[in-house]
Structures are given as structure tokens and as C-alpha cells.
Amino acid sequence: MKEDDWRVLKIIEVSMRYYEWVPLPEIIKKTKLDKKEVLYRLKILDKFKLINRSSYGYRLSHKGYDALALNAFIKKxxxxxxxxxxxxxxxxxxxxxxxxxxxxxxxxxxxxxxxxxxxxxxxxxxxxxxxxxxxxxxxxxxxxxxxxxxxxxxxxxxxxxxxxxxxxxxxxxKMEGDELKRVDLNQLDIDINKLFWDIIDEVKKMYELGYIHGDLSEFNILIDEDGNFLIIDFPQAIKIKDENDIKLKLDKLPGEFKVNTEYYLKRDLENILRYFKKYGIKEKLDVVYKYVVGK
Ligand SMILES: Nc1ncnc2c1ncn2[C@@H]1O[C@H](COP(=O)(O)OP(=O)(O)O)[C@@H](O)[C@H]1O
Ligand SMILES: [Mg+2]
Missing domain, CATH: 3.30.200.20 (Phosphorylase Kinase; domain 1)
Incomplete structure (x- = not known):
């Protein structure tokens, strides 16, 4: 793709703040290219499926948005x-x-x-x-x-x-490893009880830094052959010190919008406990919860 193709794509991206479908005249105006040139660029973008078109105009496709981010990483x-x-x-x-x-x-x-x-x-x-x-x-x-x-x-x-x-x-x-879900811990030369408590210790550190993962489970922990692990996937993490702010802001909204840190932390811990149960770890949720929050 040429510089002008990217330019047209970026103009469409920015204009989507105001339009669901960006009209052709708007694209022409903003790119300062002539109509023939713009139509040619749009054809290329369409061929690569970076845009969608309708009778109202053009919009960025998911693939187009991916391309813009990828291009930014490469250019940098x-x-x-x-x-x-x-x-x-x-x-x-x-x-x-x-x-x-x-x-x-x-x-x-x-x-x-x-x-x-x-x-x-x-x-x-x-x-x-x-x-x-x-x-x-x-x-x-x-x-x-x-x-x-x-x-x-x-x-x-x-x-x-x-x-x-x-x-x-x-x-x-990157972590060279597999999701905990897909690993048989008995096949690894590790102390499973220690692994369990090491994971809980990470949850505790996270809590002390003011966060609850919010989607913790065997799907979001990667582990390698030596038992080294990494906790991943944080878009739904809950910032504890924001809890009161969020509660205030959302007070008028239905209950489901309210954030309850105890609920989310316990749900995370429950997932970990459930996973480790089949390896003979039988800790009580309340005990582990109190350990994490330091009570
Ligand atoms: N840092 C990483 N190192 C290695 N693999 C990863 C890493 N982050 C994600 N993955 C792989 O991609 C998958 C999806 O990533 P994740 O962050 O869990 O997103 P989501 O589950 O929301 O799609 C993971 O389950 C894992 O297999
Ligand atoms: Mg995930």
C-alpha cells in the first residue's frame, strides 16, 4: 500500500467520529486529492477489505482498523x-x-x-x-x-x-507455555501445592497494588514445562481504589452495573480453587480470601 492509501484510510478513521458512513465529498475535501485519485485509492482499500461501502459512503472495517495499528507499529x-x-x-x-x-x-x-x-x-x-x-x-x-x-x-x-x-x-x-487448562500438572516435575500458593500470592500482590483480575481461571494462566507461570488477559480488571467512584457514578443504574470487589475477588479465587481441587488441593475459599485481603 502507498502512502496515499494509508492517508485515505486514516481520514476515514478520523471521520468516523462524526459519520456512520463517511461521504465521498468529505473524503475528497479532507485528503485534498482529486476525486479520481480518491476513488482509485478507495478501490484498493476495498480490494483489501480494509473498508466497507454503502450508498451513504465508506467506513473502516475491523480489518482496516487492525491494519492501521499494525502499520503504526511497523512505522515506529x-x-x-x-x-x-x-x-x-x-x-x-x-x-x-x-x-x-x-x-x-x-x-x-x-x-x-x-x-x-x-x-x-x-x-x-x-x-x-x-x-x-x-x-x-x-x-x-x-x-x-x-x-x-x-x-x-x-x-x-x-x-x-x-x-x-x-x-x-x-x-x-511472550511466554513460551500453555494455558493451565491444557496442561496435566502431574506430568510436570513440580510441587503442585507450591504452585497453587504461588498463584494465590500473585493475586495477593495484585490486590495490594489495587487490582482484581476479574476473569481469572485456568484459561488465563500460562505455564511452561518448569512450572513458571504468567497471569494474562486484563481488560476486565477492577481497580479497587476506583470502586467507590464507580459506585457513586453508577448509583442510578441497575444493580448489575455496580462493582463489588469482594464478589469478583471471590469468583477469581473460586475458579482457582475449583481447578486445583482435582489435584488434591482442598483449601477453603474464606481462608484463601482472608489471606489475600490480609485479614
Ligand atoms: N503473553 C502471552 N504469551 C503467550 N501467549 C499468549 C500471551 N497472551 C495471550 N496468549 C495466548 O492467546 C490467548 C488469548 O489471549 P488472552 O489475553 O487470554 O485474550 P482473550 O482470552 O480475551 O481472547 C491465550 O489464551 C494464550 O494462548
Ligand atoms: Mg483469555
């Missing part, structure tokens, strides 16, 4: 290559990438609205007071939030290193 000299998909997430895909220093890393896209958006909106309290948000805005907000949480936690808590963020995408450190 952060990444030099993109590899295979590591996973297809609930709300975005995760890829292997090569950083310019030859280190491998992970590129995670947040694509809200590709699946059912209302579901995503409900459990993400920080979006609750924003009405009429586009998937574009919501996806970027989610990536920004995940990056912010990782920046607050890394390297004190075992979470991926936050490397870079642009639009709805983030680049984070």
Missing part, C-alpha cells in the same frame, strides 16, 4: 515481522510477532463488536456510563485499559511485559 520500528496466530480470543486475535531487537512478542487485538457487543459492555463497568460508543472507540479503550493495568502490575506481579500500544492493539511480552 517496533516490530519487523508478524507470525502465526497464537489464539482466537473472545474479542480479538493474538499473534506472534518479532520485535526489532529480534525478541519474540505477542500482538493482541481487541475487537469489540465483532461478536455480541452488549454482552461485553455489561461486564465492563468502565464503559457503562458512555452511551452510543462505537466499536472503534470501545476497542481502543479496552486496549488502553489492558495496557495501563499491565503497566501498573509489571514487573511486580507475574504478568506479560507491556511493550507498546496503539489504537485497539497492544504488544506484550
Amino acid at each position: 520500528g517496533i516490530i519487523t515481522a508478524i507470525g502465526g496466530k497464537l489464539g482466537v480470543g473472545k474479542e480479538g486475535d493474538v499473534y506472534n510477532v518479532l520485535l526489532s531487537n529480534n525478541r519474540e512478542a505477542v500482538l493482541k487485538f481487541h475487537n469489540l463488536g465483532r461478536t455480541c457487543f452488549t454482552r461485553g459492555k455489561r461486564y465492563r463497568s468502565y464503559l457503562a456510563d458512555k452511551r452510543h460508543i462505537s466499536w472503534l472507540y470501545a476497542s481502543r479503550l479496552t486496549a488502553e485499559k489492558e495496557f495501563e493495568v499491565l503497566s501498573d502490575l509489571f514487573p511486580i506481579v507475574k504478568v506479560p511485559e507491556p511493550i507498546e500500544q496503539n489504537r485497539h492493539a497492544l504488544i506484550i511480552g
